[in-house]
Amino acid sequence: METHQRLIAAGLASPNLREYLNSVRIILSNRMRGCAGTASIRKHVVRLNARLLTEHRDRVPEVLAHEVAHLIDGYLHGRSSHGPQWKELMGRLGFEAKRCHGMDTSRLKCKSVAHSLINTAS
Numbered sequence: 001m002e003t004h005q006r007l008i009a010a011g012l013a014s015p016n017l018r019e020y021l022n023s024v025r026i027i028l029s030n031r032m033r034g035c036a037g038t039a040s041i042r043k044h045v046v047r048l049n050a051r052l053l054t055e056h057r058d059r060v061p062e063v064l065a066h067e068v069a070h071l072i073d074g075y076l077h078g079r080s081s082h083g084p085q086w087k088e089l090m091g092r093l094g095f096e097a098k099r100c101h102g103m104d105t106s107r108l109k110c111k112s113v114a115h116s117l118i119n120t121a122s
C-alpha cells in the first residue's frame with residue numbers, strides 16, 4: 001500500500017496535515033552512512049540513505065513510514081522521539097515500530113547505527 005493510502009486508512013489525512021506533508025521534500029543522499037533516513041520536522045525534509053536503500057529496496061516503504069511518522073508526531077505534538085506516540089503512529093501506518101533498521105551497513109564502511117532524528121520543534 002502506498003504511504004498516502006496508509007495515511008488515509010490511518011485517519012491521518014486531514015487537510016492541514018496533508019498540506020504539511022505535501023511541503024516535505026524527500027532527499028536521496030549518497031553521503032549518509034549508518035542511518036537509513038532522517039527527518040527534520042522544522043525544515044520539512046526527509047533524507048533517505050540512497051546507497052543503503054538501493055541495496056534494500058524492499059525496505060524503502062518502512063523507512064519512509066518511519067520518517068513520516070516522526071514528521072506527523074512532530075506536527076501533532078511539536079517534537080518527536082521513538083516514544084509511545086511515534087510507536088502508535090507506526091502501528092496506524094501499518095508497520096512495526098522499530099528504532100533500528102538492522103540492515104547491513106558494512107559495505108558503507110560505517111557503524112551499524114539505526115537512525116538519527118533531527119528533532120527540532122517548529
Ligand SMILES: [Zn+2]
Binds near residue numbers: 066070082099115117
Ligand atoms: Zn526514528
